[in-house]
Amino acid sequence: MMADTSLNDDDADDDLRLQAAIQESLASASPVMESAARFSHQTGARSIGLTARAISASVIEIAMIDQWGAHFQPSIREFETASAICGYVSCAAAALISRHFSEYEMSRERVEQMTAMLRQHDVMIPAVRELMQAILEDRYVVVVVVVVVWSQGKRAEALTMRLVDAAGPTFKATRRTFEAMRPRDMCVIG
C-alpha cells in the first residue's frame, strides 16, 4: 500500500510540473493551429484488409520539439545514439499524449496545450533520455549475449539467458531479439 501511495504522489507531482511547464510554454508561444500546415487528404480507393474506398480527411501537420536541436546533443553523445532520433522522440511523445491528452473531442485550446507539452524541453528531454537509456541497455545485452554464445557455446547461452530473464522488462524483450538471430548474424555482430 505504501508503494502505491508513493507512486500516486509521484504521478501527482509529475502532473503539476507538467501543467506548470505547459502554462510557461503557452505564455511565450504563438498559436499553433493558425499556422499549422493543413492538407485536405484524399486517399486512393485501395484495399486495406476489409476496406476499399476513397476517403477525404483533414491532416494537420504540427511541429513538435526539434529532434535536430542543440538541446538533444548531450543526450545523443551520452547514449551513443544515431544523430536521427525520431524513433525515441516519437515513442516518448506518444506516451505523453496518451497519458495527458487521451480524449477524442478537442478544442483548439487543448490542441495548443498538447503542442506546448510536446515542445517543452523540460518535459520531452527526460522522456526521450529514458528511452535512449533503455534501448542502449537492450543493445548492450544483445551484444554481450551474442559474444558470449559465439565464444562459449550452448552452456553459456543457457546461463546468459537465465540472467536476461531475471532482468527487467526491457531486457526480456531482448530474448526475442536473441532467439530470432541466427549464428551467421551473431558472428557478424560479435
Place this chain on the structure above:
Amino acid sequence: MRDWVANYEIGDVLRCTNDPNVFFLRHIERGDVKHEERGRVAIEDALFVDHRYFFERCHGADLALLHEQRGIGRRSGSKLAALWRRRVATERAREEEPAPTWMLTCDEYDLVMHERRRLAPVIILDLLGHFVIGKPILLDGEEPCLLVYNSSPGGDQGYIARPSIDVLVQQLYARAE
C-alpha cells in the same frame, strides 16, 4: 550500437508498457533490412505475409476480446473470426505459430478500436526513414482531423505524402463514413 531505432525496437518498447491506447503502425520492410534485423523481422513479418502494414501495441491489452475473436468455432459469424481462421489455417500450413496478441492486422485494429471507441488512439507512424505521431481528433466538436506531430519539420509536404499517412487515414475514417 549507434544505429537508428529499429521497427522491432519500437514494438518492444510498446510491448513493455501498460498503455493500451498507444499503437505503432508498422510498415513491413521486406528485402531491405540489415543483418542484425533480418532474423527478427523475418519471423514477425512472416505472420503478416499478405499485408504491408500491421499494428503493434502493449502486451496483454484486450486479451479476452482477441482470444475470443481468434478462437475457432466461437462467434463464427464475425468477419474477424473468419479472417483469423484463414490466417490460422495459412499459418498451420506453414507450421508457424499464430501472431501474438500484441500484433494486430488492420482489421483486428478496427475491431479493438470499435470496442474502445471512447478513447482516441495515439499512433506512431513508420514513414520508412522517419517516425511521426498521428493523433485523430474531433476538432471543436465538428471537424474530424488527423494531427500529425513531426519532430523534423522541413517545410515541404514530403512526409505527409508518404503512404503510411494514407493508410492511417483510410484506417481511421473508412468505417466512420
